[in-house]
Amino acid sequence: MPETSNNRKNYTSNADLQDIADRLRRGERITITTHVxxxxxxxxxxxxxxxxxxxLGKETTVVYHGPWPHRFDEYTEDVNIIHHSDDAxxxxxxxxxxxxxxxxxxxxxxxxxxxxxxxxxxxxDHHRHGSDIADVRYIEPEAPAVCEPMAExxxxxxxxxxxxxxVATPLFIGIAxxxxxxxxxxxxxxxxxxxADLIEAGVDHSLVYRTIEQGDDLPRLELMRRALDSLELLNxxxxxxxxxxxxxxxxAGAHPDDTSGLIDVPQTVAAIRLVCLVVELKTGKTKISLRSKPGDHPDDPFVNVDLLAGHFGGGGHVHAAGAKVDKPVDEVLPELRALLDNPADFTGLHRQPQSRLEAST
Known part of the structure; x- marks a missing residue:
């Protein structure tokens, strides 16, 4: 269900982190959840x-919905977690x-x-778009990961x-x-x-990388081969x-979660500035993932994939976004292919501040 333009405009903070910390201290039973x-x-x-x-002695439960990536198992063993696949x-x-x-x-x-x-x-949250579903919000879209404000x-x-x-280790994982x-x-x-602070706290960043990013099995390698076999160059x-x-x-004997990261492979080619991975879901819906590169120079144009994903009812960040479309793959591909071949309507300029001084002026 796409977010309305009104929700997008109103999705801003109405509390600071100190307000939220005070509110959490007053609670005793606290449930934490996130996106499917x-x-x-x-x-x-x-x-x-x-x-x-x-x-702090609180009674805490974390609830996750949908498929669970088992590479995180060893980092969550001591937490009270409930996994749900269908119910609410x-x-x-x-x-x-x-x-x-x-x-x-x-x-x-x-x-x-x-x-x-x-x-x-x-x-x-750190996304730019959301819904009016909570009395208290802290939204920091400038943060590259929600683990940044969560650390504070x-x-x-x-x-x-x-x-x-x-506490430092899962925060490092999220940011990385x-x-x-x-x-x-x-x-x-x-x-x-x-x-650096999290590493100083004791995070073994090398071990984290090996267990999270170098623990794939052979079915994922086969899935990567199939994805690359399907690769089509446009524009x-x-x-x-x-x-x-x-x-x-x-x-391939793979899991749907094994598609994660495959979109990054074509980005190793210098000429490729925009990548799209389309995955056909068993439900008949179509999942679209999008990535774009920033310009090589501050004033170079790039493709804002948040806008491109928004065309299909999705969203995300400027250089990483996605959408889930309630149509079969073969109905989505012609329009998507045309937009990838001519993404001019979704380009923009994004001059990055060169220093903290410039950022404040």
């Missing part, structure tokens, strides 16, 4: 907050914290609950600058994964300062399109 099919930033932020609240159950709670999303389209299983309990709901919230709750390693291991231009100076080789059918995933 959680990624590293969603998992890292929710686990870090849960462990922080546990240290949330345990009784004084407060509900939603992290890394505020879009009802990513929380549809909870829509009725959220409407009936919005006074209990707190959103902590954890510090405020624990009242200490150096976080315990069990949402920035492409600090490759994306969304990284800002405070991102690197925070990463004078500046756009790349890959398509995976549900039969590809099944025949």
């Amino acid at each position: 099919k959680p990624d590293g930033d969603a998992i890292g932020s929710s686990i870090a907050l849960a462990r922080t609240l546990d240290l 159950h949330l345990p009784a709670a004084d407060l509900v914290v939603i992290t890394d999303t505020g879009a009802i389209s990513q929380l549809q299983k909870l829509e009725n609950y959220l409407k009936a309990n919005r006074e209990k709901v707190i959103i902590i 919230l954890c510090r405020l709750l624990l009242q200490q600058p150096l976080l315990p390693v069990e 994964m949402d920035t492409g291991w600090f490759r994306f231009n969304s990284v800002r100076p405070q991102t690197m300062h925070l990463a 004078n080789n500046a756009s790349a399109l890959m398509v995976l059918r549900s039969s590809d995933i099944e025949e």
Whole structure:
């Protein structure tokens, strides 16, 4: 369900992190949840907050919906977690914290609950678009990962600058994964300062990378081969399109989560500025993932994939976005292919500040 333009305009903070910390201290039973099919930033932020609240003696539960990426198992073993695939159950709670999303389209299983309990709901997010589903919101779209403001919230709750390693590690995972291991231009100076603080707290960044990014099995390699076999170049080789059918995933012996990261492979080619991965879902719907590169120079144009995804009812960030379309792949592809071949309507200029001084003027 696409967000309305009114929701997009009104999706801003109405509280600061100190307000939220004070509110959480007053609660006793706190439930934390995030978007369906959680990624590293969603998992890292929710686990870090849960462990922080546990240290304060709160009764904390984390609820995840949809497929679970098992590469995170060893980083979540000590947390009280409920996994749901179909129902919308949330345990009784004084407060509900939603992290890394505020879009009802990513929380549809909870829509009725959220409407009936919005006074209990707190959103902590870094996306530019969301829904009016919570009385309390902290939205920081400049943050490359929601784990950045979450780290500050954890510090405020624990009242200490150096976080315990069990809190620091999931925060590092979330920041690293949402920035492409600090490759994306969304990284800002405070991102690197925070990463250094988390390593100082005891995070083994080398081990984290090996377990998260180098733990694939052979079916995922086969899925990568199939994705590359489908690769089509458009727009004078500046756009790349890959398509995976549900039969590809099944025949490879892979899991739908194994498609994660495949979109990054064509970006290793200098000429390719825009990449799209289309995945056919078993439900008959079509999942679109989009990535674009920033310009090589501050005034170079680029494709704003948040706008491109919005054309299909989705959204996200300027250089990373996606959509889920309620149509079969073969109905979506002609229009998508045409837009990838001529993305001029979705280009923009985004001059990055060269210094903190310039950013403040």
